[in-house]
Amino acid sequence: MKSKSKTFYRYILSYALVLFLPVAVLFTLFNSFLFDRYSHEIAESSSRLLGQMQENLDTQLEQLVNISYMIQNNSVVNLRTNEGDVVAARKAVETLGVLHSVSSLPDHLVTYRSGTDYCFTSSSRISPEKLFTSQLVYASHTLEDFYAAVDRPENIFTWPADTVRQYGGQETEYITLFISASGGVRTPKLRTAYLIPSSRIRSSVSSITEEYGGSIQITDPEGTLLLGIGPVTREEYLQAGTPAAGDTVSLSGEKYLLSSAHSSVAGWDYTVLIPSRVIEAPMQHMRQLMILLLIAVSVIGATAVYFLSNLHYKPLKRLTEKALSSHDPQPGASRGGPADEMRQVEAVLDALAQESRSSRMALEESRSVLLQNGLHRLLSGEYTPALKEELSRNGLSLSDTGMYRMAVLDCDKTRLSVLREEADVFMASLSFGNQDAVLCSSLPGEGCFAILFPGAGEDDGIEDSLYSLKDRLEDVCGVPVSVGLSLPCSAQDIGEAYSQAVRALQFRLVRGSGCLVVYSADPGTVSSLQDYPREQLEQLQWYLLQRDTENVSRLLHRLLGSLQKDSVSFNFVRMVCFDVVNMTVRTLYTGREGTPAPAVRPEMLEQLLSFDTVPELVGQLETFVDETCASMETLQPDSGYDRLQEMKAYIEENCFDEIFSLQAMADRFSLTPSNLSHYFKSCAGQGVLEYVQSRRKKEACRLLSQTDEPVQVVGEKVGMPNVSSFIRFFKQQTGITPGQYRKQNRNTAE
Template identity: 25%
Template sequence: MSIHVRAYKLFYKYLFSYIFILLVPLIILGAFIYVYFLGIIKEDVISNNMNKLDHIRYVIDDHLKQIRVISDQIYIKNMTPFFFEDNPLMSLKTIDDLKNYTLTNNFISDILMFNHNDQYIYSSTSSYKIPLFFEKIYNYEQWDENSFIHDMNIYETPVVRPMESILLRGQQDKGRFTTLIYPLSSGGAKPNQTVLFLIAEKSFQNLLKDNMKDYGGNTLIMDSNNHIVTALKDDPILQSPSFQNILNASTDELNQTVTLEHVKYIFSIVVSTETGWKYITLVPVNRIMEKVTSLKLIFMYILAFIILISCGAIYYLMLVNYKPILLLKKFTEKIWKDDNPDRNELTSVQGALEFLNNRNTELYSRLEDYEIAAKEYMLFQLIRGKFKSREDLQQKAHSLGLTLTKSWMRVITLKLGHIRHSFSVDSILELIENSLPDELEGYARDHMDQENIVLIIASDEMADTSLECILASIQSSLKEKFELISTVGVGRAYQDVSQLPKSYIESMTAIDYRLVKGTGQIIFSYELETTQSRSAFSSQFASDKLKIYIKQGDLEQIDNILQKVIHFLKQDKPSMFEAKLICFEIINAVVLTIEEMNKQQPTAPMNSPDVFLLFEYETVDELVETVKKLSNEISSRLQTISTNHKASLIEQMKDYLKAHYSDCDFMLQQMAEYFNMSQASLSQYFKEHTGSNVLDFETNLKLEKAKQLLISSHLPIKDLSLEVGYYNVNSFIRRFKQVIGITPGEFRKQFQTE
């Protein structure tokens, strides 16, 4: 009973602690999100306002540039002032020009031109005497005839009249316009002409509304003299001294929170470098808070819902998850006997884990010893030729923590003198591996006779140029630290993993050459090459032929090749090194070919040549016996897989043709190279086993595909011929008619009729 009570105490302890852990971050998160959202929304409003203001500035600056261009064009066309009464025709031309400018720029409501000392003003519609113009045409509330003439005589630079009401001709209501005044002069002379551009308030308003809609604030444009050109809203605070003070203290681009009439605003300003006009937004802070408050309520509801659901989920999961703890307690009692009955479930499990940990520590130490031995064994198997593909090697190496990924691999053997007992072989191996630069991957192991160190390296390049320096450095380190004089034999680099035993044979033979070259040297295997001509026999040619004859199952030819190898070994008496390499190449070629065939028709695996066994041979006669045994084994093996493999090879050839028949560049020679056969051998082999030659089989595939396309598609005959592998449409049509009896077009019509 006491056990159950203790269990439930632990249950509720965890339950409340989990709920507490849930609530604390949620509350902190809620407070953080509230503050964070406020900042984000504020920053978003400021950023959006600044972007919108900058866009408005860009658009209006562009319009003002166009207005400046228009004023310059008007001046160029009217460089010599004229008077209406003296030249009425010139006035008509001026009116037409002004009308054209107005029609091509919808931002401008009207354009006026005034020649100083003239009694007329010219607009885009007509010419008017000055009194009539101000009384009937454009009746400014705060600008009369006398003020106009006075201003025209004193303005020498562009001036902006702030937005003001003007009673327009024929209208009852007043319109609000901004008047841009551009005196026209050249070379600093006193202006004798002035152009006035009337910009309707709605032109500015539409621009502001399109860009600043739905942001809950006010936007205004002010000229360089801080006169309001236009504003979205007529707000009294824009005329307040406090606003003017803020405006005077503002820089070119500014965002700040200001207080106007006891109300907080986010104040944003952008100043045009072109015109000096200011573009300003005022957004009440409480507008931002409305969004925050709405989000806050939504968040609180969501938070409360999450807490309720989470608490329920915690309670349910505690019921579900606590049961395994009790079961685990019972299970640990079977593994480890708890002497303390007052322990709760978790402390009992802890005691059992401590017991298991001690056991695992012992096992881990044993496993480390196994990994070292496993690495040694893998490297040993590698130079024995037990890995046939780089994928197999990398998979095994990766599982043991080894890296052998580079393209070229070779074996290097170091012949050491007597190693003193005070030095361990492991420390020598570690020094050799650590002496390799980063661009090389390499691992060393001691040879069975304890006097040789075998080093397997992988590199991206085949060159031997820098390798000699690296090996010389290793020799120096061995002499300095262990007082060892080492002779280094270097085998060739190979990309094929299965050729690594050959590199080992070369390195070991190079070591033996120390009797001639001397100890303490670095001897590359190519230094041992004999000058004896080998034109009478090529092991590479023999191995290539063997591969072909094995795939064809031609036992007679296989036996001929092997007899030639035996004859060469006995009669030509090559060096022992050369004989070993020939035997390795021949045996390895046979094994790899049979393994490739076994992928199609699996049988018992054939053993690779044991490189260490080859190295033990002292006479050519012993090697000859090995080749003879190989011949018998090949014959026995091919008797088993010959029939199935022939059928498989034919199927592979058919599959190859089905995959490449539609290629316009298909060549029989490419197919022959793919199957490692001559063109004549492939053709003969294919016809013997199918009754048809390769080209007829290919043509049949092309024409069957052509018939399908003629029936199922509307491709033009020219495109269709390319689809089935004919560059020349005439060749396709001729071949189709020759085999089918009718042309492709007649075939398609016949099918459609049916």
């Protein structure tokens, strides 16, 4: 009996250690680890909210930039010819009204060319003097300020929030955004002013100001306050110095957590200040909950320890008694008993082994999820000892002395999961520097995923592996797969390598879908990616679409001259030559069935890789220029009918999709978004967005008149899931709401 009691107490001690020791250790480390982690997550949450706010505003501001570009290049809205023509001015006002309806951000739109007597709004033609003295009267800005803002050299310039008295006496606070599609100091200059209500910006950041009680300050590049929201003033913030993002700053006796972001579209800087007490309050509440939880776990754990110990001790007691009796068998006892008992023990062991395999599979799945979460943080630029240890525990060991490269693949988003699995299987068969390539399979955004290559260096074979993977994925999805590849970098700079790969992937706008582009900073020479002639190549594509031989020849010879400068590097010249040849061949001959073989064939792209000097590359490009101009003389004029029909078919198939975009359509037809928009309008008589809106309006009218589906469902089916935006869009297109339209058509049918 004594030995049995010792065994029972051993069970109690074992279970108590297993249960209470981890709980005690976790509770001891709670203040030093979990609270720090929780505050870090709160800071990241505020940064994510700030990023979402910035992304939302940048999307709407970029839409205003595109509208300004369309105004700049629209012959109807030509202030030099429309100023004295009443009919033309009316058409210009109607066109501005349509463009104004595209964006829901500004209340008013004013277009003015310096030196003219009139400016145009979305509702009328009016002189600037009358506009700013009767209809839009600013409290702090004058007509002279307006003229000065129009002639400023910046493409984008902003007036701070100012109270504007409108016609009828209503006063509203607006931020005035001036946008010109043509920069520089040349005059006269056409500039469009957008009056954005401050209330709309405040509503977009309400989650930060109301939920967290924070303050937001929006400033221009010169540090001038454009709009301040919240209790903290700009003067109080400036008195605190210039703290870095993520630091804590003390203002008026209270501590605030600082976050900041920059808008690359309008040049605005966003500064967010969140009170520290908002972060500390949940922590204190969590500490109280953890203490109560520890007490409850202790009580329940003590009961469970006693029950489990007794439960496991009884079978052991019976097996022990049987084992002892088998060694001292009674006379005449059967020998089958011990064998049966051994079979029972073996069956128990088999069951435990099966359970162990199931637990191991669940652990592998959990490790995969944790690895992906760690990779996301790594690609966002985070590199800390804690993250490095976490990745190591989940199968990815990073070396501070090792070199790495990042690749980003752009694929067919409808088959993204299948392509990721195919890529995962393929990359598992490769090894670089005694490590496997790692697939980051759930990046934010549609249609892309990334691969981390360890052991990078010269002649690492990564490009060859990517070409093989690209061919394999293209066989699966049936469409081109574009790849961007970074330069080799250390583990600390993997986030920067990911940014390089994304920027390299963007070159598919020039080189077309299905390309593999290696990022090149070219730091040893004057020429670098910032000198890349992207605008000239975009203009070249437009002349090729128009079969304008004279301008094609002129532009190509200008490129030849720029490539013969002493400061231009060999790699830069080869990259430009490659893109010129590739864009020309794709634009002239892609999709032209029935036409004879071109004088310049795509094999010339491979020949460019065999040259080692700049004169050889320039000479080959001169030959290409002559042959291109000669071949264009023999081509028949392109009416654009076939290409236009393909574009309309693409719109018919995708215009009711919520994520339909001009960029995706441009990728599909190997054109830049600007050239696609201009080409479609020159052939169809209306822009892509106008055509999409007309198709959505027609389909919405059909659904409203022929079905009983709710207005929200109708909006979702035409690509506008936000019911408020759909109702506003429908009223702008038809003059009545969807409910009124359905009622009128029902009455007509009856």
